[in-house]
Amino acid sequence: MFKKLTQIITLSLVILMMATPALADAVVGDEIISLGADLTVDQKNSILNELDASNAEIIEVTNAEEHKYLGGIISSEKIGNIAISSAKLTILNDGKGVDVDVSDNITYITEEIYRNALITAGIEDAEVKVTAPFKVTGTGALTGIMKAYETLTGESISDEVKKVANEELVITTELSQQIGDIDTSKIVNDIKIAFSENMPETEEEARTIIVNVSNNYNVNLTDSQVNQLVGLFMKMKNANVDWDKVAKTAQKYSQDAVDYLATEDGQSFLQSIKVFFNSLIDWISNLFK
Numbered sequence: 001m002f003k004k005l006t007q008i009i010t011l012s013l014v015i016l017m018m019a020t021p022a023l024a025d026a027v028v029g030d031e032i033i034s035l036g037a038d039l040t041v042d043q044k045n046s047i048l049n050e051l052d053a054s055n056a057e058i059i060e061v062t063n064a065e066e067h068k069y070l071g072g073i074i075s076s077e078k079i080g081n082i083a084i085s086s087a088k089l090t091i092l093n094d095g096k097g098v099d100v101d102v103s104d105n106i107t108y109i110t111e112e113i114y115r116n117a118l119i120t121a122g123i124e125d126a127e128v129k130v131t132a133p134f135k136v137t138g139t140g141a142l143t144g145i146m147k148a149y150e151t152l153t154g155e156s157i158s159d160e161v162k163k164v165a166n167e168e169l170v171i172t173t174e175l176s177q178q179i180g181d182i183d184t185s186k187i188v189n190d191i192k193i194a195f196s197e198n199m200p201e202t203e204e205e206a207r208t209i210i211v212n213v214s215n216n217y218n219v220n221l222t223d224s225q226v227n228q229l230v231g232l233f234m235k236m237k238n239a240n241v242d243w244d245k246v247a248k249t250a251q252k253y254s255q256d257a258v259d260y261l262a263t264e265d266g267q268s269f270l271q272s273i274k275v276f277f278n279s280l281i282d283w284i285s286n287l288f289k
Contacts, residue, residue: 036085
């Protein structure tokens with residue numbers, strides 16, 4: 001009982017001392033942790049230890065906040081009635097981009113999907129770590145990350161942008177399960193760049209951009225997939241997303257992919273894929289001999 005009381009008092013003091021509102025722009029190295037409000041005391045202590053909270057500001061995100069920005073995108077049942085997912089955000093040097101690390105307990109949302117949604121929200125040059133004390137989908141973590149960014153930097157992200165970033169998280173996760181993480185990430189990044197360069201006026205113009213981008217990667221999207229992306233990106237347009245910032249960060253990751261494939265490691269990766277498929281073809285051929 002005494003040990004439990006000590007843990008509660010310690011955690012309360014940490015939150016009271018560190019969770020003060022940001023009064024100025026964040027500087028490189030500043031850290032903040034967003035905890036799911038429904039974690040137990042032991043779970044909070046475990047997460048704080050895992051994320052190294054020694055120099056971090058601490059805030060909490062509630063299930064009501066998750067419902068506010070995910071409601072209407074996914075069902076209430078999928079959102080759930082407790083806030084568990086937690087995250088740490090650290091400010092990086094200009095030009096470093098968004099680096100996301102996801103623990104094994106986040107089972108549904110990938111690092112690339114988080115990163116793309118954060119880019120849409122206008123977050124740049126930050127390291128983000130997402131975790132939970134047990135297996136969860138991770139859909140609610142984005143709300144906490146955006147809240148953490150606002151608190152740490154003093155910059156406001158509009159509700160419209162928060163909602164469309166969450167919608168991107170859900171739609172692109174579904175798409176990645178159908179065409180793969182890499183293709184989804186490349187297509188979404190290139191659509192953002194295309195929109196920033198030549199903003200479509202109509203849904204048909206948006207559809208043309210999306211189809212052309214997917215064709216560039218030899219990906220044949222279904223009508224349903226195209227319609228989802230058209231709806232998503234038209235909402236982005238109407239939400240007054242900062243397209244210059246979005247395009248700059250998206251361009252970085254598109255170029256990073258090209259640069260990687262030109263390296264020795266990238267060529268080795270491509271060769272390993274080639275070897276795998278050659279072996280697969282040989283194995284299938286042997287079945288019919």
